[in-house]
Amino acid sequence: MKYKDYYKTLGVERSADAEAIKKAYRRLARKYHPDVSKEKDAEEKFKEVAEAYEVLKDAEKRKAYDEMGFYQPGQDFRPPPDWERQFQSGGFGHFEDLGDLDLFDLLSGLGGGLRGGRGGAGFRMPGQDYEVTAHLSVEEVARGVEIEVPLSVTELSEDGTLRRTARSVTVRIPKGATDGQRLRVPGKGGRGQGGRDGDLYVNVQLRPHDLFRVSGHDLYLELPVAPWEAALGAEVQIPTLEGRISVKVPAGSRAGQKLRARGKGLPRPGGGEGDLYAVLQIVTPSVLSEREKQLYRELQKASTFDPRAHFE
Amino acid sequence: MTWPLDEALPLEEHVLVALEELAQASGLSAQEIIELVEYGVFEPVGAGVGSAGEAQAWRFAARCIVTGRTASRLRKDFDLPTSGLALVLSLIERIETLERQVRVLEAQLLRG
Numbered sequence: 116m117k118y119k120d121y122y123k124t125l126g127v128e129r130s131a132d133a134e135a136i137k138k139a140y141r142r143l144a145r146k147y148h149p150d151v152s153k154e155k156d157a158e159e160k161f162k163e164v165a166e167a168y169e170v171l172k173d174a175e176k177r178k179a180y181d182e183m184g185f186y187q188p189g190q191d192f193r194p195p196p197d198w199e200r201q202f203q204s205g206g207f208g209h210f211e212d213l214g215d216l217d218l219f220d221l222l223s224g225l226g227g228g229l230r231g232g233r234g235g236a237g238f239r240m241p242g243q244d245y246e247v248t249a250h251l252s253v254e255e256v257a258r259g260v261e262i263e264v265p266l267s268v269t270e271l272s273e274d275g276t277l278r279r280t281a282r283s284v285t286v287r288i289p290k291g292a293t294d295g296q297r298l299r300v301p302g303k304g305g306r307g308q309g310g311r312d313g314d315l316y317v318n319v320q321l322r323p324h325d326l327f328r329v330s331g332h333d334l335y336l337e338l339p340v341a342p343w344e345a346a347l348g349a350e351v352q353i354p355t356l357e358g359r360i361s362v363k364v365p366a367g368s369r370a371g372q373k374l375r376a377r378g379k380g381l382p383r384p385g386g387g388e389g390d391l392y393a394v395l396q397i398v399t400p401s402v403l404s405e406r407e408k409q410l411y412r413e414l415q416k417a418s419t420f421d422p423r424a425h426f427e
Numbered sequence: 428m429t430w431p432l433d434e435a436l437p438l439e440e441h442v443l444v445a446l447e448e449l450a451q452a453s454g455l456s457a458q459e460i461i462e463l464v465e466y467g468v469f470e471p472v473g474a475g476v477g478s479a480g481e482a483q484a485w486r487f488a489a490r491c492i493v494t495g496r497t498a499s500r501l502r503k504d505f506d507l508p509t510s511g512l513a514l515v516l517s518l519i520e521r522i523e524t525l526e527r528q529v530r531v532l533e534a535q536l537l538r539g
Binding site: 141144148150151287297301314317330 | 438452454490493
């Protein structure tokens with residue numbers, strides 16, 4: 116079993132009283148709570164903090180934890196033999212092998228709701244809910260996609276002990292999901308014991324696309340055109356999610372002007388599609404040949420166009 | 428509407444859930460949900476809106492499950508009273524709306 120230093124996680128002394136532990140927890144929870152925090156790895160950090168507090172706020176669990184002895188975080192250890200005698204008999208079952216058990220799973224079984232229960236008649240525990248974030252590409256939400264979600268679930272095994280098992284769930288994300296959307300997969304969380312199975316919640320996040328930017332169900336594409344294409348008009352090919360299409364750049368176009376390709380955006384869940392907007396960008400060659408320079412000079416001489424007329 | 432078992436269901440406005448399902452999915456008690464309705468966090472549709480006695484007939488937009496789960500976590504992790512919880516939830520909602528607007532505007536900006 117791997118040791119976790121719960122005192123260090125909360126940043127308190129081993130002698131800290133309940134009030135100091137609560138204060139430390141509140142401060143860290145405010146900083147890392149995934150619902151309010153923008154800190155990097157907030158979710159991971161908050162899980163550690165919550166786990167540490169769960170154990171240290173409960174006098175019985177804290178005592179059991181303290182009496183396991185002190186080790187380095189991550190160090191492999193076994194509780195001393197008298198620990199097993201003292202705590203396991205009052206716990207929810209005897210573990211033949213503590214080796215691959217999670218420290219928190221072991222301590223959770225003490226003093227809490229599982230006491231006395233051994234998975235027998237009348238024992239009820241709903242399955243745990245899970246929340247995961249799926250990072251999907253624009254193409255994937257356009258088509259719909261099947262994703263594999265790896266879960267580490269804590270379940271009661273047949274001999275009445277808690278076991279952490281790796282499970283993988285295949286989930287179909289229907290087409291038309293949007294950035295930030297939440298989806299629910301009923302019954303795909305942890306298995307319940309006499310209670311309902313837990314649910315799986317999927318938080319959709321779109322990965323940035325090389326070409327398209329997503330706004331709701333609409334897509335935006337930067338469309339670079341040469342000055343003469345903007346001036347004279349042109350028919351150009353643009354990429355869409357389903358291959359290239361041709362669009363007309365009208366004569367006399369300005370930078371920033373949007374050309375709409377109707378229905379070439381992302382599908383909407385209820386049917387229909389968003390649009391694709393090609394935003395014109397007028398680009399000039401960074402290196403000009405002598406001939407090009409000469410033609411520009413001629414244009415300069417021939418034109419009466421004053422782009423800054425409104426400054427006068 | 429029937430879904431295959433492993434199909435992810437979008438938690439949308441137009442899908443409705445009953446009080447009992449909202450409670451089960453969010454981890455909030457029915458009483459807590461009724462209190463949050465009184466604070467205006469949840470707005471049930473259907474018969475008897477506004478009278479707690481008819482709470483069993485209330486229907487909630489499935490999107491409320493997301494808010495409800497956030498509420499349940501915040502209550503548990505911060506020991507918040509309902510008034511504080513309602514305030515935090517309305518601020519989170521405002522932040523999410525603003526972040527959505529920023530994303531929409533960013534998509535329309537030229538990268539330059």
